[in-house]
Amino acid sequence: MKNNKLVTVMAIMLVAILLVGTIAVVAVLKLTGEDKKEEPTIDEVLEASVDIPEVTTNLASNDFIKISFKIETDSKEAKEELEKRDFQVRNIIIYELSEKKSEELQGVEGKKGLEETLKTKINSLMQDGKIKKVYITGSILQ
Template sequence: MKNKFLTIMLILLVTITLVGVIALVVILKFSDGQETKEPSIEEVIEASVDIPEITTNLLSNDFIRISFKVQTDSKKAKEELEKRDFQVNNIIIEELSEMKADELQGKKGKELIEGKVKDKVNSLMQEGMVEKVYITSMMIQ
């Protein structure tokens, strides 16, 4: 009697464990596909704003001519960013005026200014967020 009861309990325990493991694998498999979906290029362009060329002086008395494309997370964020264009230009000029020409050289320099612009603009945004800032042209004289 005890052996029969023990066998039934063991079979039930193994069955429940297998069902749980299968359920976990299925849930993880389906959730991964939905979270990692990158936006298409059309969606990126629809949610992006062009910042026209800005010419300003740097801390090192050099001049820079630079333009950006700012990618937001939604169309509402894009509309808000378009209205805040004067604030974005101000942020860019302020950040560049505190930098020297040699700080902007190379990949790290470009990533530095992109990151600063992104962080400062995100602090202004109310309807969404800036996802990425791209430098579309840059010339230091």
């Protein structure tokens, strides 16, 4: 009788351990699976991007710049909103460039700084999505 109880308790404990282990494995796989977001394809990036045509403006250093951009959004809805806000985006670009000196825009760091500044300022306008990245697609500084 005593052996029978011992075997029953051991079987129950073994089943409980297996059940807890299975739940832990499933939870870990589910949580790590959600973190692995796939990068969008180039077609998806293009579908959610807006071209900003060439802007020509004076800089603070009395030089001038011709520059164009492609702005990547996080969704088609954000793209549609950004297309409607084209005039506001161009206004932000002109204001930002008018405060820059030509030395500030030369080199990789200067261009990256401008891209990040524009991203932040344009994101403050957005209601239906976010700007993921701002790309400079053309630039002539004189």
